Amino acid sequence: MSTVDAVVAPLISAEQRKQARSVGFTLVVLGIVAAFVLGNRPGDAGFKLVDSYIFVIPAQPFARILALVLIALGAAQLLKGFGKWTNVVLSIAAATFVISFLAWAASGGSFSFTGMLQDTVTRSVPIILGAIAGILCERSGIINIAIEGQLLGSAFAGAVVGSLFGPWAGILGAIAMGVGLSAILAVFSIRYRVDQVIVGFAINFFALGLTSFLAARVLTEHPDYNILSPLRPIALPLLSDIPVIGVVLFTQTLFAYFAYLAVAIATWSLYHTKWGLRTRAIGEYPKAAGTLGVDVIKLRYRNVLIAGAVAGVGGAWWPIGMVGRFDQNITNGRGFIALAAVIFGRWHPVGALSAALVFGLAEAIQLKMSNLDTGIPSEFLLMAPYLVTLVVVAGFVGRSRGPKAAGQPYDAQ
Amino acid sequence: MKIVVTLRKIAERIARTSSFRLTLLAVLSAMVVGAFIIIFSDINKLQNGDILGAIKTVGSAYWALVVGSFGSLRAISATINSATPLILCGVSVAVAFKAGLFNIGATGQMLAGGMAALWVGFAMDGPGFVQVPLAVLAGALGGAAYGAIPGILKARTGAHEVITTIMLNNMAGFLVLWLLKTNLYQREDRTDPISKLVTAPGHLPRLFGFMNDRPDLVAHAGFVVALLAVIVYSWFLNRSTTGFEFRAFGMNADAAQYAGMHTKRLTVMAMMFAGAFAGLAGSAEVLGTYGYASQNFAGNIGYDAIAIALLGRSTPLGTLFAALLFGALQAGGRQMQANTDVPIDLIVMLRALIVMFIAAPLLIKAIWRIKVEPTSLGQAFRGQGS
Numbered sequence: 001m002s003t004v005d006a007v008v009a010p011l012i013s014a015e016q017r018k019q020a021r022s023v024g025f026t027l028v029v030l031g032i033v034a035a036f037v038l039g040n041r042p043g044d045a046g047f048k049l050v051d052s053y054i055f056v057i058p059a060q061p062f063a064r065i066l067a068l069v070l071i072a073l074g075a076a077q078l079l080k081g082f083g084k085w086t087n088v089v090l091s092i093a094a095a096t097f098v099i100s101f102l103a104w105a106a107s108g109g110s111f112s113f114t115g116m117l118q119d120t121v122t123r124s125v126p127i128i129l130g131a132i133a134g135i136l137c138e139r140s141g142i143i144n145i146a147i148e149g150q151l152l153g154s155a156f157a158g159a160v161v162g163s164l165f166g167p168w169a170g171i172l173g174a175i176a177m178g179v180g181l182s183a184i185l186a187v188f189s190i191r192y193r194v195d196q197v198i199v200g201f202a203i204n205f206f207a208l209g210l211t212s213f214l215a216a217r218v219l220t221e222h223p224d225y226n227i228l229s230p231l232r233p234i235a236l237p238l239l240s241d242i243p244v245i246g247v248v249l250f251t252q253t254l255f256a257y258f259a260y261l262a263v264a265i266a267t268w269s270l271y272h273t274k275w276g277l278r279t280r281a282i283g284e285y286p287k288a289a290g291t292l293g294v295d296v297i298k299l300r301y302r303n304v305l306i307a308g309a310v311a312g313v314g315g316a317w318w319p320i321g322m323v324g325r326f327d328q329n330i331t332n333g334r335g336f337i338a339l340a341a342v343i344f345g346r347w348h349p350v351g352a353l354s355a356a357l358v359f360g361l362a363e364a365i366q367l368k369m370s371n372l373d374t375g376i377p378s379e380f381l382l383m384a385p386y387l388v389t390l391v392v393v394a395g396f397v398g399r400s401r402g403p404k405a406a407g408q409p410y411d412a413q
Numbered sequence: 414m415k416i417v418v419t420l421r422k423i424a425e426r427i428a429r430t431s432s433f434r435l436t437l438l439a440v441l442s443a444m445v446v447g448a449f450i451i452i453f454s455d456i457n458k459l460q461n462g463d464i465l466g467a468i469k470t471v472g473s474a475y476w477a478l479v480v481g482s483f484g485s486l487r488a489i490s491a492t493i494n495s496a497t498p499l500i501l502c503g504v505s506v507a508v509a510f511k512a513g514l515f516n517i518g519a520t521g522q523m524l525a526g527g528m529a530a531l532w533v534g535f536a537m538d539g540p541g542f543v544q545v546p547l548a549v550l551a552g553a554l555g556g557a558a559y560g561a562i563p564g565i566l567k568a569r570t571g572a573h574e575v576i577t578t579i580m581l582n583n584m585a586g587f588l589v590l591w592l593l594k595t596n597l598y599q600r601e602d603r604t605d606p607i608s609k610l611v612t613a614p615g616h617l618p619r620l621f622g623f624m625n626d627r628p629d630l631v632a633h634a635g636f637v638v639a640l641l642a643v644i645v646y647s648w649f650l651n652r653s654t655t656g657f658e659f660r661a662f663g664m665n666a667d668a669a670q671y672a673g674m675h676t677k678r679l680t681v682m683a684m685m686f687a688g689a690f691a692g693l694a695g696s697a698e699v700l701g702t703y704g705y706a707s708q709n710f711a712g713n714i715g716y717d718a719i720a721i722a723l724l725g726r727s728t729p730l731g732t733l734f735a736a737l738l739f740g741a742l743q744a745g746g747r748q749m750q751a752n753t754d755v756p757i758d759l760i761v762m763l764r765a766l767i768v769m770f771i772a773a774p775l776l777i778k779a780i781w782r783i784k785v786e787p788t789s790l791g792q793a794f795r796g797q798g799s
Contacts, residue, residue, distance in 0.1 A: 018570075184769075188769065192773040194769075194772040198768060198772045201720055201723060202765045202769040202772070203765070204765075205762070206762055206765035206766065208758075208765075209765055210450070210762050212756070216758055218454055328758075333579075336517070336579050337579070340576040343575060343576055379590050380587070380591065386583045389576065390576075390581070393576050393577060394566045394572040
């Protein structure tokens with residue numbers, strides 16, 4: 001027994017042990033919150049799943065049982081640990097906690113749960129696309145802080161071109177703007193070897209300034225340049241008939257389907273194609289890749305431009321997928337959230353997707369919360385998603401390491 | 414030996430003049446690009462074929478920019494007023510950069526500091542020479558406390574400061590909104606989120622207060638605080654042991670660790686210092702400019718500060734001048750918007766272009782066909798992944 005321990009113990013680093021401990025503490029804290037906060041409102045909460053079926057959760061008993069289970073799970077994690085199952089346990093616990101929270105908020109009434117999940121997917125679309133753009137750049141060694149600017153610029157281009165020539169042209173216009181802003185990033189950081197963080201921030205400000213300037217100077221006088229009918233959700237045949245999931249995932253606008261595809265393609269090609277291997281190589285150790293005959297400069301240019309196109313579609317989501325117009329600073333920091341999703345997801349498309357969905361859920365809950373009376377100042381509810389991100393990043397993600405060569409200009413010699 | 418020293422001095426002077434010339438050319442290039450954008454966005458005049466009229470607009474817009482920033486005592490006062498929080502937040506971002514950390518959180522720290530200063534500002538009632546320093550100190554402490562959070566999280570768990578500071582910015586916004594609705598902060602006769610007024614002796618004194626007939630000169634003593642902050646930063650960076658450790662840590666974290674520096678403590682301290690400077694900016698705005706707090710008194714200053722620190726290469730003087738330039742553009746931009754039909758958003762774009770051009774000396778060299786020493790900005794910080 002003790003010899004086994006002696007052999008096994010060094011395999012678990014101090015950091016992992018610390019993370020395991022913080023998982024345990026988090027479970028206990030969640031349990032306590034469930035007991036004392038979520039358990040204080042009697043009444044049933046109706047979760048409307050489909051039109052004809054409302055799933056009723058008695059808020060108080062649910063929260064109390066959840067509290068006991070969470071505290072027990074937390075204690076078990078602290079004493080023994082779930083090992084490789086830790087993340088599964090934590091995810092299920094978090095999901096149940098969110099449901100209990102919703103039941104608490106909606107107790108005595110009902111709300112469309114499916115609609116909220118659908119909102120979650122809808123609102124995470126631009127974050128997903130922005131994050132994919134970030135990953136494509138950073139995996140090939142170019143830090144992309146300019147996601148916000150790319151989204152904002154292409155939202156503007158999408159609105160104007162879309163208003164003049166129709167939504168499809170608008171998407172193309174947005175892509176062109178995304179690629180254009182990406183080209184600035186590429187030329188400055190690859191050719192002129194400027195610090196990538198500086199160019200990235202400059203692009204953000206440039207896009208904010210240019211779009212606000214043009215919106216104030218041109219669009220206010222010519223409102224017909226800034227009005228279009230957004231694309232409607234398309235229900236995919238067969239898939240959209242699946243109860244709940246069909247509405248949540250497969251009754252969306254084209255932008256969401258594009259986002260699914262982008263995640264799938266990015267994941268597959270990064271890890272299973274020659275292009276992906278080379279991209280990861282020039283992001284980690286461009287000298288070695290260069291020595292083996294990879295054209296580092298060319299590949300970096302190409303990837304940054306592709307990223308611009310992806311971000312362009314993400315930017316087009318605002319005017320063409322959602323609101324039908326452009327407003328000053330319409331992206332409102334979503335590009336920075338996407339940047340956080342890149343780091344949160346550890347530079348992996350699927351990781352970024354999960355992070356983006358968490359942020360999307362937060363936005364969807366905020367939308368719902370504004371018309372529910374919970375007795376807690378709404379500001380704290382609005383703050384919750386950011387607090388959750390903070391706790392998750394601090395507790396479980398920990399030290400994330402990006403591509404090694406990100407930020408360094410490449411010298412062929 | 415003497416010759417070597419002399420030669421080095423001459424070389425240094427050349428380097429300096431070329432960097433000055435570079436800045437000038439960068440500003441000029443940005444103005445040229447801006448001029449084209451003004452002309453091409455003047456759709457009404459262009460449709461009528463009035464190209465000359467469109468070009469004239471550029472002239473009057475840029476003239477208003479100059480007059481509005483330096484043309485009169487009032488303009489200079491407006492420039493100083495706009496530059497004050499920019500200098501302080503710029504130093505906040507710069508000090509973090511020097512330690513290899515990316516402080517996107519100046520906005521949140523500014524809000525935290527401002528709210529702390531505000532509380533002293535309305536809860537105490539004079540005398541001014543006690544209350545004002547106390548309030549300013551409270552601002553610095555509030556900012557430092559809020560800045561310490563991402564520092565501690567990074568040091569203890571490795572959580573990336575880019576994520577944590579963005580999240581803390583958003584949280585600070587909601588916290589302020591909530592605080593402004595509590596009995597503690599909300600003005601008695603109001604239902605909207607707006608704070609009580611700072612008492613008369615609690616205001617930062619106006620710089621031109623001795624000119625009784627000029628109430629329009631709004632610049633306040635926050636500017637003096639900002640200049641002092643630059644001096645403190647300069648001394649700290651170049652003369653103190655901790656400042657040396659910051660720079661060593663920022664250049665090479667591993668080497669600093671091997672040299673025996675307490676890197677975790679440095680991380681927390683750097684973020685606390687950054688937060689303190691940003692908190693001072695918050696207190697300057699609340700105690701000097703507004704005299705109360707509304708929901709969004711930090712505005713975009715925390716983000717502008719990143720551009721300022723990048724432009725000033727995080728050096729004390731560089732950050733100061735970059736902030737003054739940005740402040741001048743802000744003040745001039747207001748005049749420009751009032752005099753012409755060119756919106757103030759132009760200056761956001763001009764700032765971005767200036768940063769871009771200054772960052773790319775090779776590009777300036779190519780455009781203006783001149784010889785410029787390659788004084789590149791260098792890498793701003795270690796990069797996101799570390």
